[in-house]
Structures are given as structure tokens and as C-alpha cells.
Amino acid sequence: MNAVDFSRSPHRRLNLLTGEWLLVSPHRALRPWQGQTENIGGDGRPEYDSTCYLCPGNQRAGGEKNDTYDSTFVFTNDYSALLEHTPVVETCEENLLKSVSEPGICRVICFSPRHDLTIAQMEVAEIRGVVDLWHDQFKELSEKPEINYVQIFENKGAAMGCSNPHPHGQIWAQHHIPTEPGKELAQMQRYYSRHGRTLLQDYLAVELRQQKRIVCRNESFVALVPYWATWPFELLILATNHHPNLLTLSNQERTDLAAIIGEVTVKYDNLFHTEFPYSAGLHQAPTDLADHPEWDLHMHFYPPLLRSASVKKFMVGYELLCGPQRDITPESSAELLRNLSSVHYTLEEQSEIG
Template sequence: MSGTARGSGVPSTPHRRFDPLRGRWVLVSAGRDRRPWSGESQAVSPAAVARHDPECGLCPGNLRAAAGLDRIRNPDYAGPYVFANDFPALRPLLPDERLEVRAGPGIPPGRAGGAEELLRAEPEAGVCRVLCFGPRHDRHLAAMGDGELAAVVDLWIGQAAELGRVWRWVQIFENRGAAMGASSPHPHGQVWASASLPDEPAAEDVRQRDYLSRHGRRLLVDYAGIERAAGERVVADNGEWLAVVPYWAVWPFETMLVPVRPVASLPELDGPLRVSLVGMLRTLLTAYDALFGVPFPYSMGWHGAPGPAGATVAAPAGAGHWQLHAHFYPPLLRSPTVRKFLVGYEMLAGAQRDITPEQAAAMLRAHVPAAGPDRVR
């Protein structure tokens, strides 16, 4: 068929795909990644990293890079370690803190026009924490043993449960590699909890709620079933978790990790789902690192039912439309040094990608490790 890739129902001509999770369109321009490239080449983090770096502010026993004279020394921690971010983007508000909107210089009082509508601000409270995944400076998630990875999963769940009882949104995330702005090569993530629901999860909340009201089923549970049946965008499937390049993916090797049965939030994960998540994380991250033979940079984060009081073992009230999932956004496009930049059209018009999600999934799938014995703990 003209305009369709041979052996596939995927169009080979430029086309748009709808993102039902956020309600937006993505332009797919298949084959554009083959255009000549003389732009920036982005180096990635080196593979050889010391087990302990005496200059690292996250390694056990070292001084943190906090402002002021009273710098804090990390304990000699042996597992995951959590501390309040020394440079937080959010903090609890003091009782007397207020924000007032002013019309601006040169505008007489009472003649501000639409300033009250157009120049809006409000206080935003929250907390920020750093999540060190383990003591070793050289042990990223993909290289961890089962016990170490399980401890990280338990860490994510514990933070979601604790902070979700107080805050509206709990964003657990990891930036890996200098290409994604990681401030330290030490394996770590962060959690930012806020009083309001940010734009991305707010859009997902609306779309998932609407889908449930119309179909009586969760959007991402239905989507996981469709992808498992189709197979062409699946990277890995262990029967309980699905790693898939979304049909509407924006980043070249973007993936989504989703449980195949209904689960609203991280604290709802039972024992079997936690164990199978450990295996799926290793499978996906190993495939990433093997694709170009480098430690693959990415930003990843968990999206689950908002709080407060939403992070309990039982599903939070009114959150039956939510399905837990993790987004992985890696920037590399065609090699270890050439990355995708969201500029120009993407910033001014809309999202666009250069290879099809089906191509990206096939490339990742080719590097999924064969099943083998458990990792040494």
C-alpha cells in the first residue's frame, strides 16, 4: 500500500498520532533521522567510574555541597539514603508568607485593566528530597543486584506513601547522565512533593477520568492490552509489567512502564509486582545501555494517583481512573553523541519525532537480555 511501511500498518509518510493520555498530537516524520548532521555532538558519561569518589557530595562519609559554613557530612550509609535537598525548589510556607499581584510599574492603582487575570501568582508549598540509590558511586540501577534494586523500589514506595498523605502531588524522578542535567554522577534520584497538581499529571488526570466515565475501564489498562496483542511497540513483557514505546511517543527511544492489571499508585504494589518490577527495570535499562554501548542518559519518573491521603495500600478515594506508570525520556537519537533537541517546531508548534515508535521498539527489543540466572546480590 502506498505510504505504508511494508509488512506493517504503520504509515511511512509524515502523519500525526494522538496522545490519549494528555490530549495532544505528535507529528511523526519517519526517516528524517537520516538527514546529514553537522550540529552538536553530545558526549555521554564515561563508563569507568570510581567505586567511591572523595569529592562527591553524595558518597557516604563525604561533605555535601551545601551553602554556608555548616556543611553536612553524609553518614556511612550502606543502602538507600534520603535527605532533604540542600537547594530545594519547594519548601513549606511560613504562616505569614503571602504573594500579592501588582499591576506593574507605571500603571495607576485602579486602572490595571486585566492585570488581575493576566498577572497571576500564588504561593506553592512543598518539600524536596534527594534519594541516593546506594553507597557505590559506580553502581547505577542497571548494574545493581536484585536486593539492591528491590531496596530502590521499596524506597520509591516508601516516599510515595509518606509524602502522599500530606501533599497533593508526589513526583519521584531520576535524571541520569550529564546530557539530562544530572548534578552528580552518583546514582540518585529526587522526590518533589507539592501542594498543587502540576500540568502533566493534571492533564493525565483529566484524560484518564474521562476515559473511565465513557468506557468503565482504565485507559492505560486497555492500552496495555492492545499493545500486548499487537507486539510491534513492545520492548519487554514479563506478564505483570509491560515496557512499551508508546504509539504517541515524542522522544526517539521514549518508553512507558506500566503494570498490566489495575494499580493506581506505587504503595498499591504487592509483593509479586515489586519482584517483577525489579526484573523489568533491569531488562529495560540493560537494553538502553546496550543499544549504543554507553550508559544511556534519560529522565524518568513515576505517575500515580494524586494525594493527599492517596498513598495508602488501598486505592485512594476517587482515583479509580488512575493507572500507575513510569515515563522514560532518553534524548539520544542516532548514536551515543547525537541527541534529539526539542527546539524550533517542537517549541513553537507541536511535538515531532524522526523515527517511528515501531522502529525504536524493534531496536530496543534487539538488545533485551536473554533470561539468565539471578544477579549476584
């Protein structure tokens, strides 16, 4: 059998977390590109915006007034996708049309009182405040008997459907385990039952040996482009020690998580000199009162940008009809991100001017 160079030839990669396959076509990355390559900087937002419903002291659309907060701030979403007191009811029409009600809680977290910042522009101590709030919210929500899964996430940028640039994220806590974490749970349980070890700890050991897809790391966390990455600059943050959720992190590990989130988001912004859009979220063990020795805390970053600040990847054609596909290999993406500065490009530009 002839050897195949997977860095140049079409091939499929298995997503260990979902059990699904991805088509990789690295030869397509060599085709000529005559599209946009411009950089787009920030929009010069003020530190405080009197019209912003997330800024301190301002009135929200639902009529409530924000606290005059000076660090982080959390409130129940005025237009929640989930409602806490929804009764659990199942229906099935003609043995085919099945529905089940979904009680839950949706909260909004403001990362900073400053309207003009993003996570990438915050100090590690400020991001640590966000991590601490994530921890406290997860603890509170996970203790509610009707809540079996807590999803903490951030949509950054208009490209990801974020309608307000004020730095913020969300928490959706619900009765049933959602689809994507459910896929990961099945894969993790299957691997743990066979090997007596966790899937992600074994996977991280492989990545640390190969060093091909590592972007950055510290004592407690590693950021890498996963072997099965779908999005051009997708990242996965993994803990070097086994943790099912935020509650088992030490004080230093919380700081290290804040630090690596800060470093990753700075590299993203530096890639195209823009406020790099993404959807990011923590995947933690379900809160269904079952033991989950198979689960490792991890964080996904799914950014849409492909070749510049305005050229995005979309799921179209083959991807909608068959499955995900990418051109640039995860190894190439990791190398590009790894070699970027960890100092935000706006600060470097200021030092050059000075």
C-alpha cells in the same frame, strides 16, 4: 480515498495521556547520515569518591554529613526547589498577572553506596531496595495534609542536567498537582467517566494484542515505546494489573518492577555502548484525598539520544513553535530496543576478553 502507509508517510498521532498531537515524519529517517556514530563507555569512576557529596560518610555542601549507608539513603535536599512551611497565598495583578505560593518537600535518594554504579549495573535485589524506599517515601509524604502530589524521578547523565554521577534520584512533593500529571488526570477521568474502565489498562490491552511496540515484559509489568512517543527511544512502563500507586503493589510486583527497570536500563546502555542518559519518573495518583479509580501507576523514560552516544535530539524550530515531531517511528524504536541483549555490554565484553 487512497490508502496511506503510516510507516512511510507523514502523519499525526494522538497522545492519549495529554490529549496533544505529535507529528511523525518517518520518510525523513531515510535521509543520509554523516554525523557521529561513536560509542562512549563509562568514565572509570571509583567505588568511593572522597569529593562526592552523595557518597557514604561524606559532608554535603549544606554542611550535613551523610550516614555511612550500605544500601539506600534519603535526605532532604540542601537546596530544595520547594520549602515545606511556605504559606499558601494567591495574588493577581490587574486581573492578568496571577501567582500562587507553593509549599512542598524535596528529597534526594541515593540508590547505592557505590559511586561507580548506575541502575543498569545494579542487581535486581538492589533495585528492589530502591523501589521499597520509593514506596516508603510515597507513603510518608502522601499522608501529609498539605501534599497533593508526589513526583519520584531520576535524571541520569550530564545531558539531562545531572551534576553528580553518583546513582541517585529525587522526590518532589507539593501542594498543587503539576502540569503534566494534571493533563493525564483530565484524560484519565474523561475516559473513565465514558467507559467505566481505565485508559491505560485499555491501552495496554491494545499494545499486547498488536505486539508492535513491546520492548520487554514480565508477569507484572510491560515496557513499551508508546504509540505517541516524542523522544526517539522513549519508553513507558505499565502494570498489567490496576494500581493507582506503589502502595497497592504486592511483594512480587515490587520485585517485578525492579526487574523491568533493570532490564530497560541495560537495553538503553547496550544501544550505544554508553551510560545512556534519561529522565525517568513514576506517575502516581494525586494524594489529594479524592478517590482516583481512573488512575493507573506508570513510569516514563525520556532519553535524549538519537543516533549515537553523543548525538542528541533537541526541541527546536517547528517543535518549539508548533509542537513535537519525530522521524523514526515508535515501532522501529521498539524493534531496535527489543532485539538488544538484556546482559549489560560491559559484562559481555569482559566475557569475550576472558
